[in-house]
Amino acid sequence: MSNSAKNAPGSFPASSPGANRALAVGIVGIVATAGGLLLPNNTHAVAHSWLVGVTFWVAITIGMLLMTMIHHIFDASWSTVIRRQWEHGLAAFPWLAVLFLPLVLATWFGPRDLIWPWMNPEHVLHGHGTVANDILYVKKSSFLSINMFMGATAIFFTVWIWLSARLRKASFTQDSDGDLKWTRMNRVTAAFGIPLAALSLTFAAIYWIKSLEYHWFSTMYGVWFFANCVRGALAISVLIMLWLYVRGDYKGILNTNHLHSIGQLMLAFTVFWAYVTFSQYFLIWNANVPEETFWYNLREINADGSPNQWKYVGIFVLVFGHFLVPFLYLLSYKHKIVHSKIKFIAIWMPCVIFFDLCYNILPALKNEHGDALPLVSVNFIWTITAVIGVGGIWLYAYLKSLPTAKLIPIRDPRINESLLHHE
Amino acid sequence: MATSADHAAPAILNEVNPPELPRAVLVENNRSFTWITDKICGIIEGKTPAWWWVCFIVACFVASFTVAGITYLVATGVGVWGHANPVNWAWDIVNFVFWIGIGHAGTLISAILCLLRQKWRTSINRAAEAMTIFAVVCAGIFPVFHVGRVWFAWYLFPIPNSNYVWQNFRSPLEWDVFAVSTYGTVSVLFWYVGLIPDLATLRDRFMAAGNKLRATIYGFFAMGWRGSNRHWSNYEMAYLILAGISTPLVLSVHTIVSFDFAVSLIPGWHTTIFPPYFVAGAIFSGFGMVLTLMLPLRAIYKLEDLITQYHIDCMCKITLATGTMVGYAYAMEFFIAWYGANPYEGFAFINRAFGPYAWAYWTMITCNVITPQFFWFKKVRQNTALVWILSIFVNVGMWFERFVIIVTSLARDFLPSSWGYYSPSIVEIFTFFGTFGVFSVLFLLFIRFLPIMPMAELKAVTPQADVHGGENHH
Numbered sequence: 001m002s003n004s005a006k007n008a009p010g011s012f013p014a015s016s017p018g019a020n021r022a023l024a025v026g027i028v029g030i031v032a033t034a035g036g037l038l039l040p041n042n043t044h045a046v047a048h049s050w051l052v053g054v055t056f057w058v059a060i061t062i063g064m065l066l067m068t069m070i071h072h073i074f075d076a077s078w079s080t081v082i083r084r085q086w087e088h089g090l091a092a093f094p095w096l097a098v099l100f101l102p103l104v105l106a107t108w109f110g111p112r113d114l115i116w117p118w119m120n121p122e123h124v125l126h127g128h129g130t131v132a133n134d135i136l137y138v139k140k141s142s143f144l145s146i147n148m149f150m151g152a153t154a155i156f157f158t159v160w161i162w163l164s165a166r167l168r169k170a171s172f173t174q175d176s177d178g179d180l181k182w183t184r185m186n187r188v189t190a191a192f193g194i195p196l197a198a199l200s201l202t203f204a205a206i207y208w209i210k211s212l213e214y215h216w217f218s219t220m221y222g223v224w225f226f227a228n229c230v231r232g233a234l235a236i237s238v239l240i241m242l243w244l245y246v247r248g249d250y251k252g253i254l255n256t257n258h259l260h261s262i263g264q265l266m267l268a269f270t271v272f273w274a275y276v277t278f279s280q281y282f283l284i285w286n287a288n289v290p291e292e293t294f295w296y297n298l299r300e301i302n303a304d305g306s307p308n309q310w311k312y313v314g315i316f317v318l319v320f321g322h323f324l325v326p327f328l329y330l331l332s333y334k335h336k337i338v339h340s341k342i343k344f345i346a347i348w349m350p351c352v353i354f355f356d357l358c359y360n361i362l363p364a365l366k367n368e369h370g371d372a373l374p375l376v377s378v379n380f381i382w383t384i385t386a387v388i389g390v391g392g393i394w395l396y397a398y399l400k401s402l403p404t405a406k407l408i409p410i411r412d413p414r415i416n417e418s419l420l421h422h423e
Numbered sequence: 424m425a426t427s428a429d430h431a432a433p434a435i436l437n438e439v440n441p442p443e444l445p446r447a448v449l450v451e452n453n454r455s456f457t458w459i460t461d462k463i464c465g466i467i468e469g470k471t472p473a474w475w476w477v478c479f480i481v482a483c484f485v486a487s488f489t490v491a492g493i494t495y496l497v498a499t500g501v502g503v504w505g506h507a508n509p510v511n512w513a514w515d516i517v518n519f520v521f522w523i524g525i526g527h528a529g530t531l532i533s534a535i536l537c538l539l540r541q542k543w544r545t546s547i548n549r550a551a552e553a554m555t556i557f558a559v560v561c562a563g564i565f566p567v568f569h570v571g572r573v574w575f576a577w578y579l580f581p582i583p584n585s586n587y588v589w590q591n592f593r594s595p596l597e598w599d600v601f602a603v604s605t606y607g608t609v610s611v612l613f614w615y616v617g618l619i620p621d622l623a624t625l626r627d628r629f630m631a632a633g634n635k636l637r638a639t640i641y642g643f644f645a646m647g648w649r650g651s652n653r654h655w656s657n658y659e660m661a662y663l664i665l666a667g668i669s670t671p672l673v674l675s676v677h678t679i680v681s682f683d684f685a686v687s688l689i690p691g692w693h694t695t696i697f698p699p700y701f702v703a704g705a706i707f708s709g710f711g712m713v714l715t716l717m718l719p720l721r722a723i724y725k726l727e728d729l730i731t732q733y734h735i736d737c738m739c740k741i742t743l744a745t746g747t748m749v750g751y752a753y754a755m756e757f758f759i760a761w762y763g764a765n766p767y768e769g770f771a772f773i774n775r776a777f778g779p780y781a782w783a784y785w786t787m788i789t790c791n792v793i794t795p796q797f798f799w800f801k802k803v804r805q806n807t808a809l810v811w812i813l814s815i816f817v818n819v820g821m822w823f824e825r826f827v828i829i830v831t832s833l834a835r836d837f838l839p840s841s842w843g844y845y846s847p848s849i850v851e852i853f854t855f856f857g858t859f860g861v862f863s864v865l866f867l868l869f870i871r872f873l874p875i876m877p878m879a880e881l882k883a884v885t886p887q888a889d890v891h892g893g894e895n896h897h
């Protein structure tokens with residue numbers, strides 16, 4: 001029984017001492033990010049960095065929520081052993097809601113335009129007067145109001161936490177009683193949960209990211225965010241499964257076909273991300289209307305016409321790093337099934353998703369000429385510490401959840417099919 | 424590079440104790456391989472039924488409307504269509520996109536379901552692929568004859584000519600030419616490769632029955648298929664590669680069709696969600712048309728064991744999902760038109776919902792967003808007649824979607840002084856009406872002379888074909 005699990009699937013996985021270490025890393029990251037506030041005139045940069053950090057991990061957790069619900073709605077079998085790890089990942093939502101609070105509190109009690117300029121009617125726009133006098137703001141002010149923002153954000157987290165709790169409860173309870181009603185309940189949850197998640201992630205992307213430059217608009221934006229959510233979730237779940245395999249828990253459970261299937265999904269969503277991102281860029285570039293192109297211009301050139309750093313982020317990190325490298329890499333069967341190979345791309349993908357979020361969020365930080373501040377600057381440090389800080393808390397939430405349920409859903413009606421998954 | 428450990432049953436199987444939740448069988452009543460062969464081949468080998476002749480004659484008559492319409496257009500000029508400023512694009516492109524959407528969906532359904540290893544595709548993929556090809560034929564009629572002097576249509580291709588006329592490669596309409604022609608070619612190949620083993624079966628059966636003429640014809644197209652291991656191995660690889668090629672191709676083609684509108688500056692057309700929205704719409708309309716075609720065939724030929732309630736459930740659920748995606752796109756367009764605060768864009772959408780074409784807009788919303796919501800209910804999905812009626816609504820709704828997008832935006836664009844109201848001419852109506860006849864003629868010929876389901880693939884999804892005994896090996 002060379003492939004037997006270190007921890008039997010019928011038992012609960014051992015607690016990981018890594019949980020406390022993850023918590024420590026999270027706290028250090030948060031403290032380091034907060035340390036940025038000590039520098040003069042650095043509050044905006046730290047706040048934007050925090051937004052990147054929280055949004056990055058929220059995106060991954062939404063991706064796990066969607067993958068869990070997609071699994072149920074399709075009555076999929078192969079992903080049953082992976083699903084349990086997505087369910088543990090969902091434990092992070094309440095923590096993420098707490099970590100979003102500083103942004104809410106800072107904008108509520110501090111300077112209203114700390115992150116989202118439209119929150120302060122007196123905010124001075126570059127060459128456009130103030131927000132209150134801006135006709136483009138006035139027209140959408142009923143949507144872009146601080147009360148609507150706060151209420152919507154509360155609804156988003158409530159929906160995500162509620163859906164996660166339902167899915168987790170049904171799945172974990174089935175481990176002990178083996179009742180099919182939990183499978184049916186999760187299908188029902190998925191049926192209404194997918195549209196709810198689609199709408200909430202779309203409006204979260206609009207409120208949190210797109211409204212940073214509220215003049216700009218794109219109907220594709222929610223789809224772009226969705227693509228990143230799913231890609232991030234797939235990549236992180238590969239890393240988790242490989243870690244569990246190394247730890248011994250997933251030996252005899254995880255086979256190469258699981259990795260092949262998840263690798264194929266990673267490839268498909270790489271193409272999907274490129275498709276929606278290119279379509280958005282191409283249609284705006286081709287139409288060449290200033291009310292849309294300014295968003296990309298800000299990420300390519302300065303006011304004096306010279307190229308800025310974001311242009312190279314767009315070309316090298318997004319075109320090559322986000323699309324071409326994973327696309328070409330994942331075409332190979334070997335790269336999808338050999339642990340070290342798929343691990344490489346599973347680390348690569350979250351990194352480029354992080355840069356994609358930076359590309360969408362950080363250029364909102366502008367200098368006195370209205371040019372986007374460069375990516376590689378002292379501000380970038382806070383972005384990295386924020387992602388590590390929130391990531392530490394995310395990992396803590398995951399690891400604390402891990403020993404609370406059996407290693408795999410041993411009484412899921414599709415567990416046999418999943419364990420015997422073959423091409 | 425699967426290891427031996429991957430193929431061995433994991434030891435932990437002894438520890439899991441899952442409840443039983445049987446999966447639906449894809450061929451009901453434990454039908455044998457012979458039964459499947461006899462059932463599918465019997466449709467071709469039997470006497471031509473009376474209903475077929477009635478339908479064929481009616482379809483030919485309806486198709487004659489298209490022939491008459493385009494003959495009149497060629498003889499008279501493109502002005503016989505109802506286009507006039509400001510609506511210079513109307514039923515021609517509406518009908519083109521309607522048919523090409525259905526056309527794209529067939530291969531999309533077949534190829535994507537193949538790549539996703541959805542075994543239930545076997546009952547519908549052949550007819551869906553045939554539908555694709557016939558729909559592309561119908562679609563092609565409109566742009567080709569809209570050029571007016573159809574004998575110059577070859578100018579669309581970059582062929583050197585004495586007038587040094589060169590194509591505008593920056594126009595998505597030119598991209599359409601390459602995309603649709605490539606797509607048509609690959610779709611025919613995909614369909615034909617899938618047919619080869621079944622054509623060989625027909626060849627052998629006709630030979631055994633002493634019908635040498637038909638055996639020779641089917642034999643010619645079967646290209647010497649003998650069913651050897653080598654043949655099957657090459658066939659499977661070729662089919663998978665074609666499915667792999669077809670999938671991005673079909674996505675790109677409908678994306679380019681969406682670019683026909685989205686690259687412009689016309690309010691209501693220039694929106695970034697158009698590419699995936701058009702693709703979702705194509706799948707939606709495709710499943711609508713597959714249901715419209717397959718449910719009557721199921722009843723007439725008593726194919727309930729092959730097109731089971733599970734197949735209908737799956738198709739209804741995908742129709743529901745894609746209809747909801749289309750609804751999301753409608754909502755997002757409307758919301759962003761308001762959020763963007765561009766008065767022209769905002770007006771375009773208010774005008775759609777409450778302007779002179781509001782009747783078309785609300786028909787679209789009713790058919791495409793509300794109708795599929797009925798498929799949430801199991802009782803509806805189990806009522807075949809109701810499913811068929813709802814599928815007709817889907818077809819109607821998707822035609823109206825293109826009409827709403829194209830006509831409402833052009834009829835009232837930037838300049839109120841140039842606003843107008845478009846109505847189709849009788850020639851346009853006849854031409855479009857006739858394409859249903861063209862489509863039906865081709866589909867009826869397909870039913871009569873080619874196997875409507877892939878027999879070999881159907882046999883592979885029966886319990887008898889499962890070497891593991893059909894127990895939990897999916």
